[in-house]
Amino acid sequence: MNRWSALALLLAIAGALALRVPNLATRPLHNDEAVNAVKVSELWQHGRYAYDPDEYHGPTLHYASLPFLWLSGAHNSDELDDATLRLAPVAFGVGLIFLLLLFADGLGRPALAWAAIFIAVSPAMAFYSRYFIHEMLLVFFTALTLGAGWRYSQTRLARWAAISGVGLGLMFTTKETFVITLAAMGLAGIVTAWWTLPQPRRVQSLLALWNWKHAALALGATFVIWLLLFSSFFTNFAGLLDSALTYLPWLKRAGGHSPHIHPWSFYLERLAWFHPAKSPVWSEGLILVLAAVGAVVSLVGYCPSPINGERAGVRGENKFGLAQPAVLHRFLALYTIILTALYSAISYKTPWCLLNFYLGMILLAGIGAATLVEFFRARSLKAVMIAVLLGLTLQLSWQAWRANFVYPADRRNPYVYAQTVPDFLNLAQRIEGIARVAPAGYETIVKTIAPQSDYWPLPWYLRRFQHLGWYEKLPDDPFAPIVVVSAKLNARLDEKSDKKWIMAGYSELRPGNFFELYVELELWKKYVDTLPRDRD
């Protein structure tokens, strides 16, 4: 790698950190993040984790978070903050850039540099690197599997086969949707081989590449990861069967039994052009256009030169009749197209799922950018092209900054979905404030009532309280010193109690979803006495 590529990589990492690390606690936890927080706390404090085949995805997020929790200095979940929880996806989001080095000889230095920069500044990549959910880990392990697979194809070394197997195992233990990525890899691999291998000895050529020992090693590595993580390190063997049974409920959801049914264009419109009323324009069109360029040149077998010449024998044709990097490019193009089509076709959609095919798009965008620069022979025109691309990349960085620091919980942000609104933190802080003046402190009873358990992330934010009651409808005795009730239930506890309880205000959980806070009047007065007079 020469100094310009190294500099580009360093700048990409610096940019990635700048967009991912600061103010991690600004946005309140999403429902899913809070559920993950409760589960990881259980693992951290009590060593207990059992894979649930019905929901909540695989174990890697929780085990990968443990080092960050150990290093945080917190002694228990009461002392944890939201920023610490989000460090694991940040690490994997930045780590993704390092994994590009596995493709260095396949992509070429210029394409690698561009891809690294695009990963760093992509609003989608940056935004979901700050989300305590499984998606960024799945993308990381996908890149590891692909990258190690490519390294194996170049070196035929057993260790790369093993690493690829580990990557596959980690994909499996991260999220059930890995099967979609696996299907795209398989289909793309078959089509690439068929397209690339010379007639009439395609099958023989393919079999000549096959190494049973290495294949067994890879599968063995996958098996070990699967065994360790789904059994929660041999404490829950039911998790092994559950890792297969989970596809029953997930197939139902994919088929339409879910509130997350969206049209085929759901992902692409968020990436290409998102402009709701009274909102700025959002577009990662730069990456999409460059990815299209990259896909076209990859499919026709053109490689932008120079490809990295650090290792002898990489250039030129191999026995397949094409320069090997071109085979990788073609595979990436087919893989990305197939994966995009699969995700778009499945009705069940949540916006973070787009990261899976977006990784391929970014790699292709790197190839596309390198191709456009290479297209111009004159150095001055190359410089102009680079300047234009960098200028547009800067605009993308500004969108990423806006997504993370200006509109982190706002529905005008294309990547915000069913997000807890910041107002809800006021409710949690208010209840904490009441606990500080309550005679029973955190032993004070708090009852939360909401249909269909729609009160998350409140269980996480009220974790310090020892006596919490959670209800889906008004219980016979709804009263407690502190009661949080969904506004839909029209509880009117203040009227029912002859104003012995006060309705202390509405708080919004998600857009249009409100909660009422009822507090026993004398307790409320004690709390009000502690509030500063001048609150402007």
Next chain:
Amino acid sequence: MKNNLSKSLLFAACASVLFATSIHAQDAKSTVPLALDLPLHTLKGTPEDLPGGPNIEPLSDVAPTPVQVPKGVKNVAAGISATSSVAPFLGELSRITDGKKEAVDDDAVEFRKGTHWVQVDLGQSFAIHAIAMWHDHRYVQAMHDVILQVSDDAEFKTGVTTLYNNDTDNSSGLGVGTDREYFEMQFGRVVAAKGIKARYVRGYTRGSNQSVLNCWQELEVYALPAK
């Protein structure tokens, strides 16, 4: 007889000791924290992404029960230009009493954050029977610190009557209110004034759950001439 008395006294003493002991035991028991069997939370998957925009998920489409007022009351604030604690940064104060209160930007008047008021001078003292107010009902939201006061003092330093106050934490410094927060809907909020006599009407707010900014759309004062 002495023996009987002694026995009775002894019996009474023992009974008293036993009774006192049982009371002490009861007292000791009543100080033990009550252990309630509270249901645990349920883990939940990704919730539905509710649509954004105006008037989403209105809590009720049914208009509230109308306030009872004497025959002949009129909106005596109509056309009277309001004043305010700070100048609006969007819209004109005249919009607050122009009779237009649709959930559109052209009918809204926006003010900066903090506790701010709008005020109407009715020109003379009226017997006020109801005051109707619409804040920002372009979006479903609850305004904070909605306080409605009337007075014959333009400065609201003396003779102030508070008709409505949902500032439950006294963040606006006008006293702890016990009225409820409510959602801004097309129905507005009508406060019964029971014929109180006053010349000036002042309404406060302090942002909402959605925004720190303040916004008014209409203020109507239904009154009869003061006798």
